[in-house]
Amino acid sequence: MESVLPPGIKREQFAALLADLQKAVGREFVFTDPQWELPAYNDAYLTTPAEMHQPSAAVAPANVEELQRVLEVARHYKAPLWTISTGKNFAYGGPAPRKAGYVVLDLKRMNRILEVNEKHGYAVVEPGVSYIDLYRHLRKIGSKLWVDCAAPGWGGVLPNMTEHGVGYTPYGDHVTMQCGMEVVLADGTVVHTGMGALPGSQTNHLYKYGFGPSVDGLFTQSNFGVVTKIGIWLMPEPPGYRPYMITFEKESDLHAITEALRPLKVNMLVPAVAMTVEMLWEAAVQVTRRDYYTGKGPIPDSVRKKMRKDLRIGAWNFYGALYGPPPMMDNTWEVIRDTFASIPGAKFYFDEDRSKDDVAWNYRKKLGAGIPNMTEYSLMNWIPNGAHIDFSPISPVTGVDATKQYELIRDRCNKAGFDYCGEFAVGWRDMHHIFCLTFDRNDPKEKARANKLFGELVDAAAAAGYGEYRTHIDFMDRIAGTYNWNDSALLRMHEKVKDAVDPSGILSPGKMGIWPKSMRKGRA
Known part of the structure; x- marks a missing residue:
């Protein structure tokens, strides 16, 4: 090249x-x-x-x-x-x-872990610190604090937060768990946000908001400055941890699962990010498509049924975890079990009920305990030369919305000749639908079909009132364009901020659809 x-x-x-x-x-x-x-x-x-x-x-x-x-x-x-x-x-x-x-x-060379505060439960890290780095450091110093990691452990603690990433423990909302930030503006000015603006502050990483407007969020998913340091709250090791899995037999059970989950999540009986995972996601980390099917187009239902039987998984698989003293976990489990048992065919599993060689279960168990790993990247082995881009719309936590989004994506995906592979991650009151669009990176025609499908999904989701929370660089402008209420007032405000803090337009032009004044005619 x-x-x-x-x-x-x-x-x-x-x-x-x-x-x-x-x-x-x-x-x-x-x-x-x-x-x-x-x-x-x-x-x-x-x-x-x-x-x-x-x-x-x-x-x-x-x-x-x-x-x-x-x-x-x-x-x-x-x-x-x-x-x-x-x-x-x-x-x-x-x-x-x-x-x-x-x-x-x-910023990979800026990779220092600057502080671990055991008493108050936080760490301060630079951009190049990965989840694996932080986990190993905590183990080395004998810390009892847990990392909340993204599925691929090689990802960075700071950049995952700035991209609005999530994890799998009760500390899974990474933006919420960030406290205190150092930012270098385009003109070289170094800014400490929140309580860090007070010289000698004793609460820099304890109270998020400081005095006056809280600006930390302006530096997430943006190009307004370079974030060089953050404080991140870490979860103290609980007195007990008990991961569980619930499988469901029918594709149509998604509606009932979501309706059952919402009150449990809002009332914190399910304290961590809750995952409802379609069968192919769990299958693809341990088998390949050609192990079961060598035909073209999406795999047929008969093959899907055999995979579920062989792997002891459901059409949908719910992953959660109990945390706390054993009596508390026992009491909470009774409520969770009784709630999901109302769905016919639900099966319940703890660690002792799954094989020690169950790849999918083992990596989910690790994530719930804040142990970084790379198992999820085995998804790329589903097809030869596997690659993926993720389509990630947000919806309310309702059965109607979950089913509507699932069918909207699945039907278009299958029509384009791809297998649906996705999961629903339920946070506080929102649901991230992560569709992993997997394609052969060495097949130009398949790449073109994947690109076309992705664009169609953006438009269809927006028409239904669902916006993406994050996207591939090729689709940033297109998705920013769907957030166009009141003549794109939000984007116009972003552009005003950009012009004020980066008048030369040197920082990441076009990120999330935000272009400097000199390049706005060049949007693509």
Whole structure:
């Protein structure tokens, strides 16, 4: 792949830009080779040509001071930077920039765990700290605090929060659990949010809101600044942990499951993020499609029934966990069991009821205890050369909405020739529907079909009143365009903020559909 230039920058200017970046961070941390270095910043799961997202270079500062120097260089040349942390945001674009020619601002070297406060239950981390890093550190120091991790343990604690990610313990709402933030603005100003704005603050990571407007949220899913440090609340190890699984026989049971779950969740009898998982998700982490079916199109019902029988899973599989002293867990379980037992065919499992070799159960059990792992990436083995992009609409926690979304996605998915693979994650009063659109990354025709299907799903979901909470870089503008109430008043406000805090427009242009003034005509 040939080298590309940043938008609006000529070859001789680019050479000067690279030289200045090398002065800022050191020659070895500016990456320019299109054959050996820059492919690390490709998205392996693209459904569009890789040339659309090829970076011109990448730069990796080690600390805030080096970052400030990088920003100074970028402002001087008006060079667009695309900020990444661990670069593991796969299914949503991975480390690839929004447009070709951007310089990737890679924060992987800023990977310090700055503090673990056992008494108050929090950690302070930089962008490059993964869930695995934090977990190992806590074990090394003998901490009794639990990490709440995303399914792939190599993801970053800070960037998952800024992308509105969720986990699997009672601390699963990562934005809620963030407290205190350090941000470097485009002009190099370092800002501490909340209580951290008070010199010598004793409560920087204890009280989220500080004095005056709370601005932390402005720096999540945005391009208004570079987040370089966050406090994250960690769950103290409970006196007991008892994960469970409930399987349901019929596809139509989704309505009843969701209706039964809502009061349990609102009343905190199910304290963690609750997962209702369609059978294929649980099957695909342990078997492949060709183990059961070699035909074209979605797998038939007869094959699905055999898979369920072989793997002892249901058409839908509900995962939850009990936390606390054993008597409390016993009492809570009685309510949960009686509620779900009203659904005919429900079967109940604890750890002792599942095989020690049950891959799907084992990784769900680990996630509920805050143990990072990578098992879920076995989903990509479902088909040869497996890749995926995730479609993630939000809905109310009702049986009607769950069924409507499921059928809306399943029917279009099957019509396009893909298998439906999805799960519903129920938070406080919302439901994330995660549809894993899996395709052969080496088949151009299949990639094109996946891209077309994804766009159709965006439009169909918006027409039904469902918006996505997160998306792949190729669809950011399209989805931002669906949030268009009152002549897109929200987007216009975002643009005003962008123009105020980043007038040069250097930070991640186009992220979440937010473009600087100089590039708004170039939306795509």
